[in-house]
Amino acid sequence: MLSVQMEQRVNLKFLVKLGKTFIEGYAMSKEEYGNECLSRTQVFEWLKRFKEGRETIEDDPRLGRSSTSKTDENIEETGKLIGEDRRISIRGLAEGTGIDKEGVRQNIA
Structure with a gap:
């Protein structure tokens, strides 16, 4: 099962394919997810990435130390x-x- 964050990214990708504007995409996402909605900045960033042709909904790998030592x-x-x-x-x-x-x-x- 997808996390709420990943689910929103899938939906944002779909909205880009439908040709929705950034404002429309944010409004629809806010309406659907309410308090769990990604921030406006995050929504716009993901919409921009998908509009530029990004296919994956996963975060990019980050450089540096791993986020946790508890392995x-x-x-x-x-x-x-x-x-x-x-x-x-x-x-x-x-x-x-x-x-x-x-x-x-x-x-x-």
């Missing part, structure tokens, strides 16, 4: 280090795993 692999690595030394500090875990201290805290919580 199964990182949790396992953190647990392994704790198993080896029960007195290891958060700083020690961060250095041992290459995860920032807040990420380590999330993994052990």
Whole structure:
């Protein structure tokens, strides 16, 4: 099942194919989704992308650090280090795993 955000993108893509203007697209989206509607800026940006020929409704990949450090692999690595030394500090875990201290805290919580 699509999230509400993805569903709106599909509908916006359809509105572009129907030749609706940006204002009409935003008004229709606001009418349908109410408080859950994407912001006006987001609606206009997605309409622009679809009008320029974009086909996918997925977000573009972003550069830089991953958005979360709480992965199964990182949790396992953190647990392994704790198993080896029960007195290891958060700083020690961060250095041992290459995860920032807040990420380590999330993994052990």
